[in-house]
Amino acid sequence: SQKIEQNSEALNIQEGKTATLTCNYTNYSPAYLQWYRQDPGRGPVFLLLIRENEKEKRKERLKVTFDTTLKQSLFHITASQPADSATYLCALRSAGNMLTFGGGTRLMVKP
């Protein structure tokens, strides 16, 4: 069966360090992979999209990699700040106009 896995345990890091979040998937051949940020009590907010033929995408302090052989995406936040504390969701677009979301990983950045 199709599955998207993100670490359900919270990731705690110190301010200024690089946070790395993982998204693994099975039985998908996604054309795109997306990352979203969700704050408590709010809807997800789109951050980055990476296509299957792209290895890496950057936006300011954010970097996403996409390895279709390993079936894995890594999401990095460099020079992390307490304001980066949130839940981060990965989502796959496999066919049509639908997204399937992972369960999300909560990031806590301590000052």
Added chain:
Amino acid sequence: NAGVTQTPKFQVLKTGQSMTLQCAQDMNHNSMYWYRQDPGMGLRLIYYSASEGTTDKGEVPNGYNVSRLNKREFSLRLESAAPSQTSVYFCASSNQGVSHEQYFGPGTRLTVT
């Protein structure tokens, strides 16, 4: 631009009652979606509308109906609410094209007792 708006923000229903969740977007997007989010389950797609006049089932459509009223509005109806439908409901929209990122509303927190 308000983006995606949802009403109501909170709702408590008794088992068997019906209600309609409203969603509107002002970004001229073609596609609209309804998700539910439960602890430990992530976001799950209930129904979507790829374009005005079309609707399709998602992963968890049972117990729900939808109406794409026009390009702006997409409503979700619970005909006979059940405690298993207690959840946070999010509406989203996207433009058809290469990127397909979705824009989410603030959510409706529904409790069915």
